[in-house]
Amino acid sequence: MSGSAPAVLATLAPGAAAAHSAAPGSALHAARLCLLRDLKLAFRRPAQLLQPLAFFALIALLFPLAISPELARLRELAPGVLWVAALLASLLALEFLFRDDGHDGTLEQYVLSGQSLTGLMFAKTLAHWLLTGLPLSLMAPLAALSFGVPVTALSGIVLPLIVGTVALSLIGAIGAALTLGIKRSGVLLSLLTLPLSLPVLIFGAQATQLAVSGSSWRAPLELLAALAVLAVTLAPLAAAAAVRISLE
Amino acid sequence: MTWTWFHRLASPPHVYALAARLTPWFAWSAGVCIGVALYGALLLAPPDYQQGDGVRIMYVHVPSAWMSLMVYTTMASAAAVGLIWRMKVAHAAAASCAPIGASFTVAALVTGSLWGKPMWGTYWEWDPRLTSELILLFLYLGYMGLRAAIDDPQRADRASAVLAIVGIVNVPIIHYSVVWWNSLHQAPSVMRLAKPALPLSMLAPLLLMLLGFTLFFGAVLLVRLRGEVLNRERTASWIREVVSA
Amino acid sequence: MGGYAAFVWPAYAVTFAVIGLNVYWAQRALARARRDAQRRLAARGEAA
Numbered sequence: 001m002s003g004s005a006p007a008v009l010a011t012l013a014p015g016a017a018a019a020h021s022a023a024p025g026s027a028l029h030a031a032r033l034c035l036l037r038d039l040k041l042a043f044r045r046p047a048q049l050l051q052p053l054a055f056f057a058l059i060a061l062l063f064p065l066a067i068s069p070e071l072a073r074l075r076e077l078a079p080g081v082l083w084v085a086a087l088l089a090s091l092l093a094l095e096f097l098f099r100d101d102g103h104d105g106t107l108e109q110y111v112l113s114g115q116s117l118t119g120l121m122f123a124k125t126l127a128h129w130l131l132t133g134l135p136l137s138l139m140a141p142l143a144a145l146s147f148g149v150p151v152t153a154l155s156g157i158v159l160p161l162i163v164g165t166v167a168l169s170l171i172g173a174i175g176a177a178l179t180l181g182i183k184r185s186g187v188l189l190s191l192l193t194l195p196l197s198l199p200v201l202i203f204g205a206q207a208t209q210l211a212v213s214g215s216s217w218r219a220p221l222e223l224l225a226a227l228a229v230l231a232v233t234l235a236p237l238a239a240a241a242a243v244r245i246s247l248e
Numbered sequence: 249m250t251w252t253w254f255h256r257l258a259s260p261p262h263v264y265a266l267a268a269r270l271t272p273w274f275a276w277s278a279g280v281c282i283g284v285a286l287y288g289a290l291l292l293a294p295p296d297y298q299q300g301d302g303v304r305i306m307y308v309h310v311p312s313a314w315m316s317l318m319v320y321t322t323m324a325s326a327a328a329v330g331l332i333w334r335m336k337v338a339h340a341a342a343a344s345c346a347p348i349g350a351s352f353t354v355a356a357l358v359t360g361s362l363w364g365k366p367m368w369g370t371y372w373e374w375d376p377r378l379t380s381e382l383i384l385l386f387l388y389l390g391y392m393g394l395r396a397a398i399d400d401p402q403r404a405d406r407a408s409a410v411l412a413i414v415g416i417v418n419v420p421i422i423h424y425s426v427v428w429w430n431s432l433h434q435a436p437s438v439m440r441l442a443k444p445a446l447p448l449s450m451l452a453p454l455l456l457m458l459l460g461f462t463l464f465f466g467a468v469l470l471v472r473l474r475g476e477v478l479n480r481e482r483t484a485s486w487i488r489e490v491v492s493a
Numbered sequence: 494m495g496g497y498a499a500f501v502w503p504a505y506a507v508t509f510a511v512i513g514l515n516v517y518w519a520q521r522a523l524a525r526a527r528r529d530a531q532r533r534l535a536a537r538g539e540a541a
Contacts, residue, residue: 312508358507
């Protein structure tokens with residue numbers, strides 16, 4: 001549960017003293033505490049961390065079974081399949097972003113704490129990405145190899161996925177914040193997040209496609225990075241506004 | 249220049265009365281424009297030398313597509329005004345826009361598909377314009393779904409406003425990425441609108457139809473706006489006179 | 494219609510159906526809002 005919450009929240013109050021490198025009571029300090037707390041809490045339930053990865057692997061498994069076991073065909077499909085699977089797995093994981101904190105009132109405390117809610121949203125989303133998007137991107141090569149993708153193309157899978165999943169987590173945080181507390185909001189969350197995630201899918205899959213076919217994948221990667229930068233700048237703001245609205 | 253007229257737009261009873269007075273003007277002018285445009289589109293305008301009479305679908309497809317995008321922009325703008333200045337009337341306007349825009353998006357998709365069959369040979373092509381329209385439809389459905397899922401009307405107004413604003417920022421990004429994606433997988437036969445400039449005999453009915461549809465949007469918006477304003481005013485005293493009529 | 498009739502007429506029909514439905518739905522929504530407002534006022538009148 002949130003056993004460390006009261007102690008953490010006390011130190012969030014502006015002006016409270018704490019032995020950390022960032023100035024105590026500052027936004028950076030608060031964000032760092034929030035990040036560490038989320039990571040700590042998540043590692044208390046390691047089984048939950050594995051679920052998005054398992055889901056990703058399962059989706060990847062569906063395609064050879066549904067289409068064909070021929071590696072030549074699978075190699076063609078691999079970029080699309082990997083990215084769709086990553087997108088769906090990260091959508092699934094979004095439900096965990098605000099669920100616990102929303103239930104036990106921590107989120108409300110964040111809003112009331114007087115700290116920059118945008119900074120806290122960024123911290124939460126970063127923690128979420130470290131726990132889902134990053135492991136997913138690192139696991140993707142295994143799925144890719146099973147699809148007959150050449151080893152030389154693996155960097156073209158991991159790197160775009162790392163950048164892309166950052167953007168996906170940030171965009172998804174907005175939808176998660178908007179649907180806070182709505183019962184059975186899973187499908188609605190997907191309906192809201194997927195259209196906004198399509199550019200990431202397009203550029204990411206294209207980068208991977210070029211990598212698999214041996215061409216330079218720099219252009220789509222740069223576009224993907226641009227999307228990620230845009231998301232980092234704007235999404236936490238929107239998520240903070242959405243959280244405030246949802247908790248009123 | 250006094251801004252009183254603008255400030256009065258924040259007042260629900262004023263807006264309600266104004267909307268009721270303006271609706272006939274928008275409705276009748278829309279009817280005239282669309283009627284004349286229809287005559288021009290079906291009878292006066294010449295067939296295209298490439299597409300023959302099939303090009304007449306353009307006179308309903310392009311205005312529908314225009315509507316779908318224009319209404320979304322209006323919706324997001326109204327939502328932003330409502331969010332920033334906390335104006336109930338603005339939120340009411342945004343809520344009124346959504347079903348109108350969504351229905352014209354469907355019209356754009358269906359007419360686009362019907363235009364595609366004789367031109368490309370298939371009812372559906374993943375060309376950038378149609379694909380973008382489809383995504384826009386999902387944006388509308390998401391907006392309406394979010395509104396419907398939230399019980400508290402104020403929270404629904406404000407949450408959907410955030411969504412609309414996030415959506416409008418994304419529309420150019422989505423459109424660009426779809427165009428880019430499509431250019432990589434260029435279909436052999438790409439639908440081309442009669443390039444370069446349309447002759448006046450074709451441009452005039454098209455522009456008139458565009459104007460007519462826009463005026464029609466105004467009329468329908470004003471009708472829906474009145475209902476939305478009533479819903480948000482609950483039991484304010486001004487409603488008494490208005491409703492017992 | 495030079496052989497395109499099967500496409501042109503349905504396209505116009507769908508578009509004008511959308512126009513007609515918009516009119517119908519908007520009027521219905523306003524009527525419902527008025528009815529609801531009347532009901533709310535009546536309820537408050539009885540309670541007050």
